[in-house]
Amino acid sequence: MSVKTFEEINEKIRSKKAVVVTAEEIIGIVEEKGAAEAAKQVDVVTTATFGPMCSSGAFLNFGHADPPIRMNYIRLNDVPASGGLAAVDTYIGATEASETRGMEYGGAHVIEDLIAGKKVHLRATSYGTDCYPRTEIDTFITKDSINEAYLYNPRNAYQNYAAATNGSDRTIYTYMGVLLPRFRNVTYSTAGELSPLLNDPYLRTIGIGTRIFLGGAQGYVTWNGTQHNPSRLRSENGVPMQNAATLAVAGDLKQMSTRYIRAATFEKYGVSMFVGIGIPIPILDEEMLRYVSVRNRDIYTFIYDYSIPSRSRPPLTKVSYEELQSGTVRLNDRDVPTAPLSSLRVAREIAGVLKEWIAAGQFLLTQPVAPLPSTASPKGLDVVGGDER
Template sequence: MKTIAEINDKIQQQTAVVWTVEELKAQVAELGVAQVAKTVDVVTTGTFEPAESSGAVLNLGHTDPPIKIRQCWLDGVMAYSGFGAVDLYLGASQMAEMGGAWDTPDPEELREGKGRNVPRERGGGHVIADLIAGKPVKLRAIGQVTDCYPRASVETTITRDTINQFYLFNPRNLYQNFIVGVNGGDRPLYTYLGPLQPRLGNAVYANPGALSPLLNDPDLNLVGIGTRIFLGGGVGYVAWEGTQHFPLQKRLPNHTPIGPAATLALIGDAKQMSDRWVKGCYFRGYGPSLMIGIGVPLPVLNEAVVERCAVQDADLVAPVVDFSIPRRVRPTFGLVSYAQLKSGRITIDGRSVRSAPLSSIFLARQIAQELKQWIEAGEFTLTEPIAPIPGDRTFLAQDRLGSQISLE
């Protein structure tokens, strides 16, 4: 048995043994669980995938005279302004408005060669990524005039260095598992998994499988509220359970879920992040999102940790869901393993179907490696969770149609 305090002492002395989760899996196959548990102190995991339930909190600082912002656009993307006077929340999937804010440039600017259009294929995720990259972002705001806030409007340009707080607060990241999307219909479908070709023309999955942070800690024994993580190239923390957190999902004997299960809400200082690990993206026919890199360190406290982390892609499954049925509960074609998915082909009803990941396996490996280097250098220590992630949440759906009120 080890403790996190003991592991942190070794990290600070730069004597900790840190392996990526793929290195651990290889060593378990060669040395066995018991020997590996005696050797390694920390295992690093990673993922780089779309996370549309993400966004940024910004505090602009007060203007002179002050303004109480009630409508605001950042490069043509509306931000929520329904709290403090100059506090904003910019959602990653908020779309740029056509004909609003900065979509149509000023004619005088066009004549001077300065004007530019905001493309519709742009949204909050792109603005967040631009701010993280240090790029200027145009802001237009309309205020509610009051005695304390007499200013009615403001137009300016901001960067990450000209505003106060700028941090990501992501209500739902790090799905413990997800689905495989296919299309059994007769026309292309444009989904949050990307284009799905008709008549089972392709299959798309969105989880890195055996690299995935929460599939290597299926019971969330190591990850909890307050866990320090790699978030977008900076340091972040687990803030709470994520929205749609569903730990009661059916599970295999190895404790891993057979479909979408646990999720986490994450927070981190965006001013410390890197545009290498935070990218705006757009799904044709669906909308904008945010690609973000996340790495989670798992302390090796006992042999059980190693046994869970030794899980292979062949031991992990996801449901194949038919998106051609426009219902909340769609029919499935059963379960497939991540080993099958990563082979590039899966079999559905006796038919070979191409499969491809929405997440980047290559970048997930790089994140696990970078986090490993931080820990080995003594630059990143582990935290004790201050509370566990709940394990008893059910999944509620809005199945009831709204009742009509009779005026008779």
């Protein structure tokens, strides 16, 4: 089995000789040339996704006013931001809703407006201290007028996700979109065979420090994402069939583009944010080649009835992404229309941009500094009394 190292691949990238294809293109190449030959010829496969990812947000540092203020009540365009950090640091969460416009405008919209270069209204108050005497400030900021502005998303790029339907007799409004009554539609959110973590199911090449495409800029994997759970049910090909691994990612907001970061409102649910992520996968050997050539027909998920108000809803049926992407799935002996929530068109665009960056020698791969956890057992939250353990 031929083996390449990260360094050998980077050497080829630097000399602009690396062979880079997308995770969709590799499928045809493997069909034509076989896995062994394709593994020799191809150096990097690019993957991507562009879907709503609620667990996202940005750290900002405003710089000090004169006289200075230790902000503890902070509003950006009327959206609450955390006052729980140092004097002029804040974290604005993507799903935080505006106090004046509700869920039509939220943290994600503030982030999108900042990326777009728009002026954002900053209001803050403080109790005033000896070292920070100012008690209020009302001003406007832009991404260029402040110091740091970086996205730090605690849970992105979910490796697979459950599909949703609604068995009740009323329309329900969820983070999986509008679900029509009596199983009249099914929604799903994935880029399928193009999706990053479905192409490296055991995270052999993705770990802490991995350089990625994030929102149009170069960003990094900083940690495992919250609810990271690699100990999920897997198919024979190793691909999880349930929500499994997740990534925490960070990147410079000032270099991002609103084409790849887009605020969203899910009706009667709340604010979320479309995040564009692309991850390059080095073809270190034939095993990695086999992982990246996975097809939609070999990636499965389960459909759940989101009208059941329990964290342990029973799955209704198992479906492949080929079936979900076909436009209808078989459910209770009926053909039910399907719809995605994640944009495959933009995901393809991102995989293409990342491919160009690498082919042009502008984006080098990184060997992970440390691997992400390979097992986990996430806990539920039980309601207990203070004297119970």
